[in-house]
Amino acid sequence: MAKSEAVKVVGAWSSPFAMRPLIALKIKSVEYECLEEEIGCKSKFLLKSNPIHKKIPVLIHGDKLVCESLIIVEYIDEVWSSAPSILPSDPYDRAIAKFWAAFVDDKFYPSMKESNTGVGEEAKKAGLEKMVDGLALLEDAYVKCSKGKPFFGGNQLGYLDIALGCFLGWLRVTEKSLQTKLLDEAKTPGLVNWAESFCAHPAVKDVMPQTDQLIEVSKTVAKLRAASAPPK
């Protein structure tokens, strides 16, 4: 495995999924180039690099293409195996981290999306409720996994931290747009501290977008969506 081959990431600075490989590469101290996709416009290069899903991120490592953000993170962890580990070394801890990362993608993220872009107030409200329930489960998982240490994986930023942490920017946008507090000291004290540690980590702070910047992106996305919606 030629670790030294050029590494590029097809992504977008505002995408939580595209942020995952960047954090993983920073943890491993791997130099990379970002190939930035424009919002609402998939490049020919992206369509060619990920013809099945046509989605960012795509990792380009020499002549190899790897798609799907969590699979990319695992690939990075396995190729640059001598640098700090991203996945836990114990098989059971690995299984637990993968279980919750899948929960983030399959349950938590859809609920966040629904709470922001659901059609009608009822759908948005249902999304918000699921999101609050999801955060309560993730709070429990954090308490169990971290055992009093700053990250899900203990003292080191790891797989599940990356999986969930990449949504923190959009969680802040959701809080602002719905004028509600989703992470707070009363309901999710563990996650409040974890979020602070996550955002301050050297591998994260340069790639975590500002909430105001993301709000601008959400306005652009809403305009694009309205323009492409069928006339009523």
Add this chain to the structure above:
Amino acid sequence: MAKSEAVKVVGAWSSPFAMRPLIALKIKSVEYECLEEEIGCKSKFLLKSNPIHKKIPVLIHGDKLVCESLIIVEYIDEVWSSAPSILPSDPYDRAIAKFWAAFVDDKFYPSMKESNTGVGEEAKKAGLEKMVDGLALLEDAYVKCSKGKPFFGGNQLGYLDIALGCFLGWLRVTEKSLQTKLLDEAKTPGLVNWAESFCAHPAVKDVMPQTDQLIEVSKTVAKLRAASAPPK
């Protein structure tokens, strides 16, 4: 890691997802006990073992519980690491196998479900079309991954074989119920041969249900669904 602790699988013989850990355990020559769930009735034990998703399969290994079928397969591969490997050893091959296994779960399986239980003929037809498209992509993936050998992973039954192969029984049911051929020599010659090798493999043949048995299950499930549907 105490490999020798008792291994149990909460599952159901007709479930493609529950079949995955069984095949993985057979590859590793691990003795296990099946805790069979009744169709349409989740046991208290299952609800307690997998409180988040309330779904089979659950692997019980000593006092450890592992949920989500592909995560269980990876766990088995990592704990009983001295027996034949299930995941490829090369990080890129692993990423490719995981990519297509995720495709099976996120795209192929939903299309199969839609083609069988979609509401109205149009939905069923759309599901069938997606299923045919998915099989064409999987045929390509098989040709590239197998390089002329019997399995996706080469000469040994591996991760992607397990991920896709567990749907072969229900694929036969779909073929019968829609009176169409989904795997055939003209469109999917590679997968036709692969399916034969898969079903004949010692780790598979005792756990792969007969099509007629699955048709009976599908009738039971349809009856349960009709009984629980709201009155029109």
